[in-house]
Amino acid sequence: xxxxxxxxxxxxxxxxxxxxxxxxxxxxxxxxxxxxxxxxxxxxxxxxxxxxxxxxxxxxxxxxxxxxxxxxxxxxxxxxxxxxxxxxxxxxxxxxxxxxxxxxxxxxxxxxxxxxxxxxxxxxxxxxxxxxxxxxxxxxxxxxxxxxxxxxxxxxxxxxxxxxxxxxxxxxxxxxxxxxxxxxxxxxxxxxxxxxxxxxxxxxxxxxxxxxxxxxxxxxxxxxxxxxxxxxxxxxxxxxxxxxxxxxxxxxxxxxxxxxxxxxxxxxxxxxxxxxxxxxxxxxxxxxxxxxxxxxxxxxxxxxxxxxxxxxxxxxxxxxxxxxxxxxxxxxxxxxxxxxxxxxxxxxxxxxxxxxxxxxxxxxxxxxxxxxxxxxxxxxxxxxxxxxxxxxxxxxxxxx
Amino acid sequence: xxxxxxxxxxxxxxxxxxxxxxxxxxxxxxxxxxxxxxxxxxxxxxxxxxxxxxxxxxxxxxxxxxxxxxxxxxxxxxxxxxxxxxxxxxxxxxxxxxxxxxxxxxxxxxxxxxxxxxxxxxxxxxxxxxxxxxxxxxxxxxxxxxxxxxxxxxxxxxxxxxxxxxxxxxxxxxxxxxxxxxxxxxxxxxxxxxxxxxxxxxxxxxxxxxxxxxxxxxxxxxxxxxxxxxxxxxxxxxxxxxxxxxxxxxxxxxxxxxxxxxxxxxxxxxxxxxxxxxxxxxxxxxxxxxxxxxxxxxxxxxxxxxxxxxxxxxxxxxxxxxxxxxxxxxxxxxxxxxxxxxxxxxxxxxxxxxxxxxxxxxxxxxxxxxxxxxxxxxxxxxxxxxxxxxxxxx
Numbered sequence: 001x002x003x004x005x006x007x008x009x010x011x012x013x014x015x016x017x018x019x020x021x022x023x024x025x026x027x028x029x030x031x032x033x034x035x036x037x038x039x040x041x042x043x044x045x046x047x048x049x050x051x052x053x054x055x056x057x058x059x060x061x062x063x064x065x066x067x068x069x070x071x072x073x074x075x076x077x078x079x080x081x082x083x084x085x086x087x088x089x090x091x092x093x094x095x096x097x098x099x100x101x102x103x104x105x106x107x108x109x110x111x112x113x114x115x116x117x118x119x120x121x122x123x124x125x126x127x128x129x130x131x132x133x134x135x136x137x138x139x140x141x142x143x144x145x146x147x148x149x150x151x152x153x154x155x156x157x158x159x160x161x162x163x164x165x166x167x168x169x170x171x172x173x174x175x176x177x178x179x180x181x182x183x184x185x186x187x188x189x190x191x192x193x194x195x196x197x198x199x200x201x202x203x204x205x206x207x208x209x210x211x212x213x214x215x216x217x218x219x220x221x222x223x224x225x226x227x228x229x230x231x232x233x234x235x236x237x238x239x240x241x242x243x244x245x246x247x248x249x250x251x252x253x254x255x256x257x258x259x260x261x262x263x264x265x266x267x268x269x270x271x272x273x274x275x276x277x278x279x280x281x282x283x284x285x286x287x288x289x290x291x292x293x294x295x296x297x298x299x300x301x302x303x304x305x306x307x308x309x310x311x312x313x314x315x316x317x318x319x320x321x322x323x324x325x326x327x328x329x330x331x332x333x334x335x336x337x338x339x340x341x342x343x344x345x346x347x348x349x350x351x352x353x354x355x356x357x358x359x360x361x362x363x364x365x366x367x368x369x370x371x372x373x374x375x376x377x378x379x380x381x382x383x384x385x386x387x388x389x390x391x392x393x394x395x396x397x398x399x400x
Numbered sequence: 401x402x403x404x405x406x407x408x409x410x411x412x413x414x415x416x417x418x419x420x421x422x423x424x425x426x427x428x429x430x431x432x433x434x435x436x437x438x439x440x441x442x443x444x445x446x447x448x449x450x451x452x453x454x455x456x457x458x459x460x461x462x463x464x465x466x467x468x469x470x471x472x473x474x475x476x477x478x479x480x481x482x483x484x485x486x487x488x489x490x491x492x493x494x495x496x497x498x499x500x501x502x503x504x505x506x507x508x509x510x511x512x513x514x515x516x517x518x519x520x521x522x523x524x525x526x527x528x529x530x531x532x533x534x535x536x537x538x539x540x541x542x543x544x545x546x547x548x549x550x551x552x553x554x555x556x557x558x559x560x561x562x563x564x565x566x567x568x569x570x571x572x573x574x575x576x577x578x579x580x581x582x583x584x585x586x587x588x589x590x591x592x593x594x595x596x597x598x599x600x601x602x603x604x605x606x607x608x609x610x611x612x613x614x615x616x617x618x619x620x621x622x623x624x625x626x627x628x629x630x631x632x633x634x635x636x637x638x639x640x641x642x643x644x645x646x647x648x649x650x651x652x653x654x655x656x657x658x659x660x661x662x663x664x665x666x667x668x669x670x671x672x673x674x675x676x677x678x679x680x681x682x683x684x685x686x687x688x689x690x691x692x693x694x695x696x697x698x699x700x701x702x703x704x705x706x707x708x709x710x711x712x713x714x715x716x717x718x719x720x721x722x723x724x725x726x727x728x729x730x731x732x733x734x735x736x737x738x739x740x741x742x743x744x745x746x747x748x749x750x751x752x753x754x755x756x757x758x759x760x761x762x763x764x765x766x767x768x769x770x771x772x773x774x775x776x777x778x779x780x781x782x783x784x785x786x787x788x789x790x791x792x793x794x
Contacts, residue, residue: 290745294691295684351684 003314006077009085016086019045020093025362028094031213032365036205038169039100039213046102078321080252084259084313091263095369096213098260105166106130107174109253110190114233123192129170131161131219139382141176142185146221148177155191155231157199157224165376167217168205171195175221179237186239192230199224210368251327253377254334255316261341261373262313265306268348268366272299275352275361295351302344309337328390335383338374345370403708406471409479416480419445420487425756428488431607432759436599438563439491439607472715474646478653478707485657489763490607492654499560500524501568503647504584508627517586523564525555525613533776535570536579540615542571547622549585551593551615557770561611562596565589569615573631580633586624593618604762645721647771648728649710655735655767656707659700662742662760667693669746669755689745696738703731722784729777732768739764 005013023045031039090098098104107128115123137143146159157177167173173193180187193200203218228235273282280296289297312333319326345366349356356363374380389399423441431439484492501522509517531537540553551571561567566588574581587594593616600610622629674690683691706727713720739761743750750757768774783793 290687290689290692292688293684294686294688297688297691298684 016089024093035212080317080320084317087259088263091260096211099214103127126171129166131164133163146177157221162218164217168215254330257377258333258337261337268345272348305340331383331386341370416483424487435606474711474714481653482657485654490605493608520565523560525558527557540571551618556612558611562609648724651771652707652727652731655731659738662739666742699734725777725780735764
């Protein structure tokens with residue numbers, strides 16, 4: 001395993017951090033306060049980003065890189081590692097804004113992963129969001145009730161979807177629906193639905209704890225007609241293959257979400273170090289930890305947690321780059337980074353006292369932004385469940 | 401709720417403290433190193449032991465009058481247990497005459513059985529090589545044969561199993577019927593067919609013997625069956641498990657005693673190195689070792705109040721199954737954390753045999769395991785909170 005960050009990425013990362021500090025940070029509070037205002041500054045950035053994606057062989061938001069074969073004995077640091085580092089760098093600027101980057105939605109990942117060439121041609125350049133969660137279905141995504149009924153060359157979709165990130169701003173929504181609720185996971189298919197489709201109505205955008213720069217939409221689908229060519233992947237219900245294909249998308253995206261948590265955490269740690277530099281000596285790595293000030297000791301512990309999470313993320317990315325199955329490691333890094341992200345950003349609020357708690361600094365905002373990263377793309381509990389299953393060699397029906 | 405400690409307990413607790421400091425502490429390391437040696441010094445503790453016996457059996461049998469608040473024997477007993485474990489947890493577990501089996505006998509024995517077994521030192525045999533926390537799955541069998549039962553099976557982790565006079569053995573009359581068929585039998589030492597096959601070498605509580613016992617066609621009189629001999633599927637396991645509602649706060653109190661010992665010793669050892677804490681300096685401006693101490697004290701106090709609450713509820717005949725689990729889970733957890741952190745804070749003194757700190761950290765671990773592990777306590781709490789049966793939430 002080689003977790004060294006390759007030289008070839010250093011230039012890219014430098015420009016990502018520059019964009020973070022020069023463009024995102026200055027508008028961070030503006031779109032936190034002005035929730036639901038479209039951050040038009042991002043349109044300028046999007047062009048630059050596309051260039052970066054081409055260079056790194058992957059996309060910042062996770063439109064999956066091409067599957068490249070790894071030669072025997074060769075060790076690669078490829079698109080996944082580059083993505084993780086990039087995402088962290090951007091989220092060091094602002095997590096909410098990253099989630100709102102045009103054409104970098106989770107739906108784009110799904111399209112990148114399973115679309116056929118014709119679909120890739122039609123949808124590849126669009127901004128695609130992803131609609132899975134329903135009012136009564138959260139983590140157990142196999143239990144969704146939105147239905148898709150075949151009618152000639154069309155499918156007719158009915159149901160309600162919530163928590164669709166970038167749902168309002170995207171061009172298309174990738175909607176999960178079941179062809180036959182009785183058949184379970186295997187009958188769940190994803191459909192690309194244009195935002196202009198009259199059968200899909202935007203119900204509302206949520207007011208939220210954090211990531212306020214990103215819009216979170218609720219949709220109602222009533223007899224929404226979608227052409228069969230918009231179904232992603234295999235239209236047949238293959239009970240044998242089941243859910244695994246769908247869930248693979250998440251093996252890829254969990255390290256990205258973990259990287260978001262790392263970026264947010266890094267921002268809080270660095271700002272705290274700066275704010276407290278006259279009160280504490282935070283570079284004293286020689287004094288035994290029990291003899292330094294309590295606040296310093298907290299800081300060192302947080303740095304250690306951050307480093308541990310960072311290495312776990314790099315490992316999961318490295319495994320993916322080298323085509324080694326990483327489902328367990330992806331969950332481990334997501335669980336750890338999500339957990340320490342909330343713990344560290346909140347502890348920084350506390351350490352910086354009035355500056356930490358007020359709107360004067362962004363620390364309280366990071367304390368809010370980090371929470372969703374421990375929830376979406378699989379909650380802490382779901383990650384632990386996945387880890388448990390992999391460790392014990394149990395299927396999802398054996399260990400729920 | 402009144403968690404004030406009544407002044408009538410003062411003399412008892414003072415006596416317990418004296419025993420702890422003057423009798424238990426001085427022999428603490430001796431029986432830690434000399435595992436499996438019988439601590440004969442305990443035989444001389446007759447008075448304290450009578451107290452120990454009296455306190456645990458003198459449970460309030462009647463409900464308090466409306467408006468009356470009672471601080472009774474449960475509270476006294478948890479305080480007493482904590483004070484003695486402040487001396488040495490392993491030695492407390494091996495006090496002659498008082499085993500977990502006695503709690504079971506007291507709880508369900510008939511007057512004749514109480515007469516016959518009440519004075520015995522009774523240990524309790526539940527765990528088997530293939531059955532731990534899920535005690536409903538035990539496979540030791542009891543087959544009726546005339547006026548006797550014939551026991552077959554293997555029991556492990558029997559605290560005081562070697563030193564006791566009798567063992568209360570859990571066995572099933574019919575494995576197919578489940579919990580309701582599990583009965584407990586008093587088997588006196590010397591009964592043919594019952595053999596102690598080994599005593600364990602352990603991480604902690606080395607002063608206490610932990611036996612493995614094999615039953616081979618062990619014939620026990622039917623009169624030794626505790627409680628109802630019929631298989632009552634409706635009533636099931638509840639009765640058996642009630643014993644544990646009573647004993648969980650006591651184990652919580654053991655963890656408190658052990659944690660208290662470590663905290664006090666640490667304060668003493670570090671008094672020249674850390675400023676005497678005035679509770680005025682902002683927390684983050686303290687030296688990190690002091691901040692750790694204060695956090696540990698807060699955890700200890702929280703656990704202590706939870707134990708007192710569970711005991712208070714029992715004294716006032718308020719169902720306390722959930723609160724008993726909460727206090728056991730908290731005290732067991734912070735007991736291991738605090739004792740280990742004290743080892744860490746006291747560095748070479750903490751880690752070496754010079755002090756008892758390393759021993760307390762070893763002793764503390766079992767208190768988060770036996771009488772229901774951390775996980776089992778959380779399961780019980782969840783069941784009570786969500787109002788689910790053991791069938792619905794496993």
